[in-house]
Amino acid sequence: MRPLDIRVPTNDLFLSLVESESAWIDLSKATKLKELYFRLESRGIDWANAILQTITPEHRDFQQLTIYVPYSPSLCDDETDVEWAIGEQGVGRFLELDRLLVRLWESHSIRPKILYYAPMGTEEGIIKCMRRLLPGIKRRGIMDLARWGGLQSGAGG
DSSP, X not given: OOSEEEEEEETTEEEEEEOOSSOOOOOTTOTTOOEEEEEEOTTTHHHHHXXXXXXXXXXXXXXXXXXXXXXXXXXXXXTOOHHHHHHHHHHHHHHHHHHHHHHHHHHHOOXXXXXXXXXXXXXXXXXXXXXXXXXXXXXXXXXXXXXXXXXXXXXXX
């Protein structure tokens, strides 16, 4: 499985950018960027954070950021202590992502859409997990949290 899959829509097409050992993407010159889609896996969050840092006020057309978080039973079931499961560094990575998402809200009024997949009966765990790991966007009520596939929406912010 790939740690991070980024899709950037360009004229009705999606350019899929997949992490490699040496690849790093600077979006600072892609000022016509409208949407960005991240599929986060366990180690892809550092890469996502680095890429999000390259979005500037010059990205005037930027309108939508979607982050897909795959289900991880060791992380997001209803009983899991998230901080223990991913450790201090893992929590720090998510808090950095949270800070960047707040910055995008402040500079571009973008409500990040967090898509998750969770087997039936485990939705509450992942919803609680995302709210704990992304407290800044939760506190501001700017998190759009939805079950992947449109089957069921989680409570927003």
